[in-house]
Amino acid sequence: MSSAENYDHLLTFDGGEVDLIATYKGKRVAGKVVSGAMGLASPVWKKLLLGTPEPRAAEINAGDKAANPETTTKPIDCTDDDGEALLILLCISHLQFSDTPRKPKLILLFNIAVLCEKYDCHDLVRPWSSRWLKDLWPASRLFKVDHDRCLYIAWALGEQEYFKAISKDLVATVHLVGPDRKATNGRDYIDRGPMPDGIIESILQARTKTIQALLDLPYTYIERFKNGTSTVCKLKSESCDAIMYGSLLLQLGRIGLWPKKEAKDYTSSLLTLERCIRNLAPTSLPVIPGADGENHSDCKATCFRHYANEIMNRPADPKLECQRKHMQKRSKPKKTQYTSSKKVEEVEKESLIITLKVAPKPGTQVGSGA
Numbered sequence: 411m412s413s414a415e416n417y418d419h420l421l422t423f424d425g426g427e428v429d430l431i432a433t434y435k436g437k438r439v440a441g442k443v444v445s446g447a448m449g450l451a452s453p454v455w456k457k458l459l460l461g462t463p464e465p466r467a468a469e470i471n472a473g474d475k476a477a478n479p480e481t482t483t484k485p486i487d488c489t490d491d492d493g494e495a496l497l498i499l500l501c502i503s504h505l506q507f508s509d510t511p512r513k514p515k516l517i518l519l520f521n522i523a524v525l526c527e528k529y530d531c532h533d534l535v536r537p538w539s540s541r542w543l544k545d546l547w548p549a550s551r552l553f554k555v556d557h558d559r560c561l562y563i564a565w566a567l568g569e570q571e572y573f574k575a576i577s578k579d580l581v582a583t584v585h586l587v588g589p590d591r592k593a594t595n596g597r598d599y600i601d602r603g604p605m606p607d608g609i610i611e612s613i614l615q616a617r618t619k620t621i622q623a624l625l626d627l628p629y630t631y632i633e634r635f636k637n638g639t640s641t642v643c644k645l646k647s648e649s650c651d652a653i654m655y656g657s658l659l660l661q662l663g664r665i666g667l668w669p670k671k672e673a674k675d676y677t678s679s680l681l682t683l684e685r686c687i688r689n690l691a692p693t694s695l696p697v698i699p700g701a702d703g704e705n706h707s708d709c710k711a712t713c714f715r716h717y718a719n720e721i722m723n724r725p726a727d728p729k730l731e732c733q734r735k736h737m738q739k740r741s742k743p744k745k746t747q748y749t750s751s752k753k754v755e756e757v758e759k760e761s762l763i764i765t766l767k768v769a770p771k772p773g774t775q776v777g778s779g780a
């Protein structure tokens with residue numbers, strides 16, 4: 411392997427005493443990481459390290475500094491992880507901030523979010539996560555790409571405001587395609603990769619609920635023509651009502667909403683439906699042939715634009731309680747290891763004092779009664 415193809419140096423950090431194996435650009439990489447940095451960064455790595463014999467102790471026991479630690483130490487295995495994302499997390503945990511990207515590509519940020527969830531190391535990227543999303547989300551929204559990945563990133567990194575904005579955008583833009591009615595935002599299916607539990611179902615439920623509210627606008631209005639009295643024509647003309655009624659049904663028929671359609675059967679996006687409903691303009695004729703020449707130019711059914719706007723301005727929130735709790739947890743820094751270990755030390759000290767207080771005098775037996 412030529413030196414150009416060897417990436418070991420990328421994952422080898424100053425003072426690194428623990429082996430770590432990973433996959434970078436499709437190649438297996440063997441690096442050296444600092445156990446203290448790894449333990450501080452992630453409780454998962456800390457647990458792995460605790461289950462790993464101390465290489466330094468192994469060396470001392472062997473009495474030979476040249477002893478190969480690989481023969482006594484199981485390396486941290488990150489070969490299944492995205493190498494580029496892993497490298498960024500390792501650099502941050504080893505205080506090499508200059509390698510932190512200012513504007514990571516969306517797929518890289520997605521892979522970082524996946525690893526943050528896997529290793530519970532969100533604190534590492536907290537200083538950058540909001541700015542990263544601020545750079546990525548507007549373009550993603552504009553070009554209708556990777557909504558699902560943006561949503562996962564916001565969820566994993568505890569960015570609640572972005573999560574709210576992205577999930578609401580998905581409610582408005584998702585439509586269903588194919589015999590299986592798979593949800594897509596036009597470019598991507600939204601169930602491609604890891605997603606917060608229940609969020610797709612929740613997004614689809616919110617979409618159906620809002621679609622039903624929009625459909626109810628014309629469908630409820632139509633009911634007033636069926637009550638047997640002329641309540642729509644200002645001049646109480648049955649002919650005028652019939653024209654308005656027919657006009658509304660014709661317009662609904664043209665956009666596939668008549669005969670009546672149920673929300674669960676509507677496959678286009680909420681935005682498409684909203685545009686259709688707001689453009690409905692059933693009207694009468696100014697002068698109705700065969701009638702008595704009265705002017706019906708002011709007779710028109712209610713415009714649905716205002717009501718459609720109101721519904722779209724308060725769409726159902728697809729966020730679930732479990733997601734709210736998850737993000738709340740992620741958006742707060744964990745207690746520092748320093749504090750934790752200090753507390754542990756204090757508890758240990760107290761235990762020691764109690765132990766000393768109750769420790770039996772030498773030569774006596776406790777509770778034996780003998």
Ligand SMILES: [Zn+2]
Pocket residue numbers: 642643644645646647650651694706709
């Ligand atoms: Zn009229």
